[in-house]
Amino acid sequence: MTMKVLSIASEMAPLIKTGGLADVVGALPAALAPHGVELTTFLPGYPAVLKAIGKAKAVHTWDDLLGAPARLLAGKSGGHPLLVLDAPRYFARPGGPYGDAAGHDWLDNWHRFAAFGRAGADVAAGAVAGQAFTLVHAHDWQAAMALAYLRFASGGGASPSVMTIHNMAFQGHYGADVFPALALPAEAFALDGVEYHGGVGFLKAGLEAASAITTVSPTYAREIRSPAFGMGLDGLIRSRGGRVSGIVNGIDPAHWNPATDAALAARYSVRTPGQRRANKRAIEAEFGLERDEGPLFVVISRLTWQKGIDVLLEVLDHLAGIGGRLAVLGAGDAMLEGGLHAAAARHPGRIGVRTGYDEALSHRMLGGGDAILVPSRFEPCGLTQLYGLAYGCVPVVSRTGGLADTVIDANFAALAAGVATGLQFDGVSYPALAEALTRTVALYGQQDAWRSVQRAGMKSDFSWGRSGKAYADLYTSLTGTT
Ligand code: ADP
Numbered sequence: 001m002t003m004k005v006l007s008i009a010s011e012m013a014p015l016i017k018t019g020g021l022a023d024v025v026g027a028l029p030a031a032l033a034p035h036g037v038e039l040t041t042f043l044p045g046y047p048a049v050l051k052a053i054g055k056a057k058a059v060h061t062w063d064d065l066l067g068a069p070a071r072l073l074a075g076k077s078g079g080h081p082l083l084v085l086d087a088p089r090y091f092a093r094p095g096g097p098y099g100d101a102a103g104h105d106w107l108d109n110w111h112r113f114a115a116f117g118r119a120g121a122d123v124a125a126g127a128v129a130g131q132a133f134t135l136v137h138a139h140d141w142q143a144a145m146a147l148a149y150l151r152f153a154s155g156g157g158a159s160p161s162v163m164t165i166h167n168m169a170f171q172g173h174y175g176a177d178v179f180p181a182l183a184l185p186a187e188a189f190a191l192d193g194v195e196y197h198g199g200v201g202f203l204k205a206g207l208e209a210a211s212a213i214t215t216v217s218p219t220y221a222r223e224i225r226s227p228a229f230g231m232g233l234d235g236l237i238r239s240r241g242g243r244v245s246g247i248v249n250g251i252d253p254a255h256w257n258p259a260t261d262a263a264l265a266a267r268y269s270v271r272t273p274g275q276r277r278a279n280k281r282a283i284e285a286e287f288g289l290e291r292d293e294g295p296l297f298v299v300i301s302r303l304t305w306q307k308g309i310d311v312l313l314e315v316l317d318h319l320a321g322i323g324g325r326l327a328v329l330g331a332g333d334a335m336l337e338g339g340l341h342a343a344a345a346r347h348p349g350r351i352g353v354r355t356g357y358d359e360a361l362s363h364r365m366l367g368g369g370d371a372i373l374v375p376s377r378f379e380p381c382g383l384t385q386l387y388g389l390a391y392g393c394v395p396v397v398s399r400t401g402g403l404a405d406t407v408i409d410a411n412f413a414a415l416a417a418g419v420a421t422g423l424q425f426d427g428v429s430y431p432a433l434a435e436a437l438t439r440t441v442a443l444y445g446q447q448d449a450w451r452s453v454q455r456a457g458m459k460s461d462f463s464w465g466r467s468g469k470a471y472a473d474l475y476t477s478l479t480g481t482t
Pocket of ligand 1: 020167330381383
């Protein structure tokens with residue numbers, strides 16, 4: 001029997017994406033289908049989403065969804081069912097899902113995502129004819145209020161629910177003054193409800209309401225129990241004890257496969273990794289880098305403190321000094337962007353920088369780079385190191401969160417056993433990163449060992465098989481179906 005689950009999220013690839021959340025939400029329906037789960041994804045009706053679903057059928061309307069009219073549209077993405085909240089007052093805006101084109105967050109994000117949560121709860125509770133769900137799965141703070149509305153205001157408090165944390169750093173924390181406009185009963189403003197440090201916490205409210213909590217790697221699930229990673233919610237996470245687990249993200253082999261990737265100058269497989277050379281030459285040309293026989297590092301990242309880009313800036317002179325070259329693709333913090341451009345100006349031909357978001361270029365860089373650097377201070381799962389593994393672009397990562405769980409360090413024993421897939425370092429600091437770069441350049445100099453690390457990574461399986469089953473097993477355990 002098919003289990004019907006409502007997956008509520010603010011992003012879904014390929015329709016709308018700012019980061020890994022979208023990739024995961026986009027991949028889950030296909031990952032769960034083989035396990036007898038039909039996932040219907042509920043998304044905000046941003047212009048890009050409405051355009052993608054075309055002429056969709058309205059299956060429900062709200063005259064007054066927290067102060068504005070809205071319609072529910074039914075469509076499909078990649079053959080999987082989609083429900084879209086068409087509410088122009090909240091979502092018909094230029095720019096990104098959370099802010100304007102200049103990157104400033106919309107001031108009414110609390111209102112937009114409360115309305116989204118309110119509608120999600122209605123849908124989950126069966127308000128829409130022909131749409132019945134056994135379980136609701138909310139992703140990140142933007143979807144979390146759905147679980148709070150289900151608990152306090154939809155009479156659906158008993159339906160099982162999962163709250164997934166893709167990044168604890170984003171919590172949706174607002175002042176107490178927004179509470180009246182949420183139209184929740186007064187008792188919801190309580191320590192075990194939506195109240196958080198005197199204000200309203202969206203993610204916190206979802207975590208309190210959820211039957212089970214997941215995050216996107218076992219190590220991050222452990223880390224968020226500590227104050228350093230829990231960012232104020234570590235006490236709550238500890239109190240939910242055995243209800244918190246980690247399921248590593250997979251990657252979609254249809255999009256991330258070097259043997260079939262149309263973005264690459266030359267396609268290759270684990271048997272023909274030598275063909276990567278053509279892709280490396282293409283990246284050197286594209287970033288204006290000198291050709292030489294040393295390793296070409298790449299970085300594909302949001303340019304933020306979380307991602308350790310400030311420490312990366314500190315080691316760039318060292319990287320160029322030991323014979324490395326670097327191509328960076330990223331967008332984010334203007335100071336960090338400026339620092340990268342300054343480093344490129346200091347090291348012409350050794351460091352190249354492209355700011356902005358470019359999906360096809362990210363594929364080409366993974367196909368041509370020798371090593372991908374991921375010096376994150378914390379990383380719930382991380383996807384770029386998984387793409388690196390699949391493409392033979394050896395990941396060099398800090399030992400945290402999902403990076404710790406998915407990369408096997410090239411230490412003596414792992415190299416001897418032929419199982420090493422990358423390099424790890426402890427702590428995001430100048431000495432740790434500089435030493436990791438030195439180790440990488442030395443390993444690259446031993447081409448047989450390097451190729452063995454590349455091949456082991458390309459053979460490792462990070463498709464959704466295991467993780468799709470882990471989600472399905474969790475749903476089953478919560479619904480009592482066998
Ligand atoms: P996060 O979600 O914290 O940003 P992840 O590693 O989980 O980090 O996911 C980031 C996703 O966004 C990956 O698919 C990565 O390839 C992509 N990405 C990040 N920056 C860029 C960029 N500037 N251009 C293209 N893709 C990018």
